[in-house]
Amino acid sequence: MKNMKYSEILSKNSELLEKLIDNSTPYKVGVLSNIMVHQSKDICEYSLRKEGIAAEVCLGDYDNILQGSYDLKEMNAVVIFWELCNLIDGLQFKIDNLNVEQFNDLVEKTKNEISITLSNLKDIPIVLVNKFSVLVFEQFNLQTTKFKELSNILNHYIESTCASNVICIDIDAIISKVSIDSAIDLRHYHSSKTLYSIKFYKEYFESIKPNFLSLNGKAKKAIIFDCDNTLWKGILGEDGSEGIKIFEEVQTLALALSKKGVVLGLCSKNNPDDVDDVLNNHKDMVLRNDDIVIKKVNWDDKVTNLKNIAKELNIGLDSLVFIDDSEFEVGFVRENLPMVEVFQVPKKEYNYSMMFRELTSLFYNPIHTKEDYNKLELYKTQIQRERLKGQTSSLEGYLESLGLCIKIYIDDVEEIPRTAQLTQKTNQFNLTTKRYSNNDIENFIRDSNKSVITMRVSDKFGDNGIVGLAIVDYNQKIANIDSLLMSCRVIGRNVEYKFMDAIVGVLSGKEIEIIQSSYIKTLKNKQVSNLYDKFGFDMDFKTDEKHLYQVELSKYNSKNINYIEVEYEK
Amino acid sequence: MKNKIKKVMAGVFKIDTKSIDDHTGIGNVEKWDSLGHMNLVAALEEEFDIVLDDEDIEIIVTYSNICKIVESNI
Numbered sequence: 001m002k003n004m005k006y007s008e009i010l011s012k013n014s015e016l017l018e019k020l021i022d023n024s025t026p027y028k029v030g031v032l033s034n035i036m037v038h039q040s041k042d043i044c045e046y047s048l049r050k051e052g053i054a055a056e057v058c059l060g061d062y063d064n065i066l067q068g069s070y071d072l073k074e075m076n077a078v079v080i081f082w083e084l085c086n087l088i089d090g091l092q093f094k095i096d097n098l099n100v101e102q103f104n105d106l107v108e109k110t111k112n113e114i115s116i117t118l119s120n121l122k123d124i125p126i127v128l129v130n131k132f133s134v135l136v137f138e139q140f141n142l143q144t145t146k147f148k149e150l151s152n153i154l155n156h157y158i159e160s161t162c163a164s165n166v167i168c169i170d171i172d173a174i175i176s177k178v179s180i181d182s183a184i185d186l187r188h189y190h191s192s193k194t195l196y197s198i199k200f201y202k203e204y205f206e207s208i209k210p211n212f213l214s215l216n217g218k219a220k221k222a223i224i225f226d227c228d229n230t231l232w233k234g235i236l237g238e239d240g241s242e243g244i245k246i247f248e249e250v251q252t253l254a255l256a257l258s259k260k261g262v263v264l265g266l267c268s269k270n271n272p273d274d275v276d277d278v279l280n281n282h283k284d285m286v287l288r289n290d291d292i293v294i295k296k297v298n299w300d301d302k303v304t305n306l307k308n309i310a311k312e313l314n315i316g317l318d319s320l321v322f323i324d325d326s327e328f329e330v331g332f333v334r335e336n337l338p339m340v341e342v343f344q345v346p347k348k349e350y351n352y353s354m355m356f357r358e359l360t361s362l363f364y365n366p367i368h369t370k371e372d373y374n375k376l377e378l379y380k381t382q383i384q385r386e387r388l389k390g391q392t393s394s395l396e397g398y399l400e401s402l403g404l405c406i407k408i409y410i411d412d413v414e415e416i417p418r419t420a421q422l423t424q425k426t427n428q429f430n431l432t433t434k435r436y437s438n439n440d441i442e443n444f445i446r447d448s449n450k451s452v453i454t455m456r457v458s459d460k461f462g463d464n465g466i467v468g469l470a471i472v473d474y475n476q477k478i479a480n481i482d483s484l485l486m487s488c489r490v491i492g493r494n495v496e497y498k499f500m501d502a503i504v505g506v507l508s509g510k511e512i513e514i515i516q517s518s519y520i521k522t523l524k525n526k527q528v529s530n531l532y533d534k535f536g537f538d539m540d541f542k543t544d545e546k547h548l549y550q551v552e553l554s555k556y557n558s559k560n561i562n563y564i565e566v567e568y569e570k
Numbered sequence: 571m572k573n574k575i576k577k578v579m580a581g582v583f584k585i586d587t588k589s590i591d592d593h594t595g596i597g598n599v600e601k602w603d604s605l606g607h608m609n610l611v612a613a614l615e616e617e618f619d620i621v622l623d624d625e626d627i628e629i630i631v632t633y634s635n636i637c638k639i640v641e642s643n644i
Contacts, residue, residue, distance in 0.1 A: 005578075005613070005616055005617055006581075006612055006613045006616050006617075007577060007578040007581030007582055007613040007616075007617060008581060009581075010581040010582055010584070010613070011580065011584075014584055038605050038608075039608075039612060187624075192608065194608065197612075198612050198613075199616075
């Protein structure tokens with residue numbers, strides 16, 4: 001987007017809207033500000049629409065942040081531009097003439113406005129607030145000025161009091177990236193209170209985009225490397241193990257990503273034994289065999305290999321990032337698998353690390369849970385299971401050999417972040433695909449008319465962590481399953497049947513007579529379109545987009561799967 | 571250059587390039603209000619890598635004037 005002209009963004013943005021409007025629910029972003037930011041609308045929308053998010057930006061009125069915060073309760077996200085210079089008109093030059101009392105009044109008034117605004121927005125899944133900045137008007141001073149002091153006080157106040165749905169954006173870093181002179185256009189500041197340039201808005205919305213991607217289940221999950229001239233400089237088959245030079249910085253950054261739960265893989269045309277030898281024995285390698293979850297080192301074409309990688313990891317191709325040095329391979333993959341994010345190693349070696357640092361934002365995940373740290377092990381055991389599947393002939397026999405155990409938790413406060421994360425990240429095995437924030441889940445747990453039921457799955461290869469979730473609403477004797485989802489790690493093991501048995505078990509303890517449920521179609525959840533039919537629920541209503549079901553609790557038939565053990569917590 | 575100007579106007583005001591002629595101006599384009607005018611200035615400056623001064627900004631209220639002012643600034 002940074003290389004696109006503003007007028008081009010404006011026309012492409014309208015085109016994308018027409019494409020997206022039919023098959024996606026709008027993702028509403030409210031923008032509140034005390035300056036004019038109308039040019040942010042199309043740029044923000046375009047940055048998200050091109051990622052398949054049907055963004056609709058709703059601009060608040062000029063200098064109406066607090067008032068506007070009352071009207072934005074329906075938004076999926078809110079961005080706030082709160083500029084120091086317009087707390088009072090001309091504050092940047094008037095501030096030195098304020099006496100102590102006036103200064104303190106201004107601090108208290110602004111703190112109060114911040115507090116009311118953020119409290120009004122407490123149920124919005126994510127609120128991005130720019131930190132107060134003096135950079136536009138004061139770039140360097142030997143002493144701390146009053147203006148700087150004010151910005152420090154207010155930033156400290158926001159950071160120390162804000163709730164978990166608020167993210168403070170370091171706007172100075174974004175201004176620096178485009179340079180102060182290019183970020184600011186003061187020509188119209190006095191007449192119409194615009195401050196930022198088009199160039200700034202492009203950089204700004206690209207920088208904050210990872211927050212939206214992650215909440216929309218669009219963060220990347222795996223990074224797949226070619227080997228020669230990608231993990232190391234040189235060609236292993238020609239230069240030999242001694243002749244290659246390890247890209248230490250990129251490998252170290254990749255290792256750090258894998259510790260946060262990003263899957264690392266190889267897709268390289270090489271002799272597998274040679275590559276294994278480097279992974280095991282090369283003295284300079286940072287990445288070792290254990291860090292690489294999946295390897296396709298062979299002479300097949302890379303499109304086939306990447307497809308197999310996605311299949312074996314059980315993730316979508318659009319969750320993959322692929323890096324290769326060859327123009328041919330990069331072009332071939334881009335052409336055939338446009339959903340894979342492909343990067344070419346820059347010709348100048350010193351640009352490679354910087355490119356890699358930038359692409360790490362694609363994996364941005366605001367919440368880290370225990371499951372993320374264990375993910376590497378989880379994916380490895382997933383591959384072991386796939387292999388065992390090949391050895392045992394019947395699926396039932398295989399499942400019996402796994403030693404499966406599920407543990408059910410009801411309204412478990414400790415797992416709120418993981419529970420919210422499951423709603424945000426699960427796409428395939430997700431019946432209604434409703435995304436919820438930590439706040440939402442906490443409210444559901446407190447609500448006596450709702451139950452949040454989570455499931456932990458383990459087998460003899462290891463513990464998969466919390467991987468299943470059902471959110472149920474009660475209305476007298478009727479229970480409605482608002483959300484039912486399972487992480488794709490545990491698909492294909494029939495645990496969903498045991499989970500449904502457990503949900504019904506919970507409901508029968510609450511004197512429920514009827515269970516209602518629904519399936520809402522998305523681009524990714526086709527595999528569960530008939531799940532409730534399989535559970536034996538009666539279909540009440542069916543369109544292409546939505547199915548509604550109902551079953552009398554007394555008539556629910558368990559599949560009586562005896563090879564999965566069930567435990568209840570609490 | 572004229573085609574580029576039409577493209578910019580089409581993008582900013584969400585109109586068809588074919589509908590733009592010498593008479594197209596602030597009075598007969600729906601989205602050409604004060605905010606639209608600021609978007610137009612930003613888009614033209616970026617497209618042609620020029621900086622328009624206040625007088626230019628006041629004058630460029632028709633397609634024909636835009637062509638004249640852009641040409642004199644390049």
